[in-house]
Amino acid sequence: MSKPKRRRWPWIVAIVLAVLLVPIAVLIVPILTHQDGGTSQVVDSGEQWPLTASAEGGDGRARTIDVHSVEPGGTVDTSALREGDRLVVSGSGYNPSQGIYVAICKIAADPTVKPGPCLGGVPSTEGEQQEQGAVQFAPSNWINDDWAWKLFGARGYDDAATGTFTAYLEVASPVGEELDCRVDECAIYTRNDHTALTDRVQDVYIPVGFAE
Incomplete structure (x- = not known):
């Protein structure tokens, strides 16, 4: 008598499930297990329209952001932005294990409340991995060093050791929806991405205004 053939389909199903579930777990588990790091206290520079801002986070990190012109040696007037202006925003001291959004948002009156809404909404997660060093201007940028989120269009940190990043904003x-930065107080913000929406520890901002 011939030996009965072993059933292979249970193993095939198990392998398929593993292939599907492991990436999902990589994305979902950090969101479910994240612990908020507290709030962020922006240091008052004494300037009405500064080009840099620093903040002390509840996690002990000191974060800094700067806004630059895209033209070498060019200047930026943050008091009179115009639609279509292009800005380069750089930052340092950020936690590379946590992603951030960079965008122009309504300033939150309470530092424990998420700033927003933001012009241009939040970056789309329906994208392809960005090439190293690629420059793509958009109303909002997404910085996340996790390889899985990079597959959805996130840009990685420039240097994880120092928590530095570069964002390219097109004003x-x-x-916007429920927002008018000609009337409301707005700013160029960094804030935690959708993986830690309630965590305010990486909220840093530079106030901006718009030309009439």
């Missing part, structure tokens, strides 16, 4: 219309 959107000052009027």
Whole structure:
């Protein structure tokens, strides 16, 4: 008598499930297990329209952001932005294990509350991995060093050891959904991405205004 053939389909199903579930777990587990790091206290520079801002986070980190012109040696007037302006935002001291959004948002009156809404909304997660060093201007940028999120369009940190990043903003219309930055107080913000929406520890901002 011939030996009965072993059933292989249970192993095939198990392998398929593993292939599907492992990436999902890589994305979901950090969100479910994340612990908020507290709030962020922005240091008052004494300037009405500064080009740099620093903040002390509840996690003990000191974070700094700067806004630059895309033109070498060029200047930026943050008091009179116009739709279509292009800005380069750099930062340091950030926690590379946590992603951030960079965008122009309504300033939160309470530092424990998420800033927003933001011009241009939040970056789309329906993208392809960005090439190293690629420059793509958009109303909002997404920085996340996790390889899995990079597959969805996130840009990695420039240097994880120092928590540095570079974002490329193209200024959107000052009027957005439930937001008018010609009337509301707005700023170029960094804030935690959708993986830690309630965590305010990486909120740092530079106030901006719009030309009439």
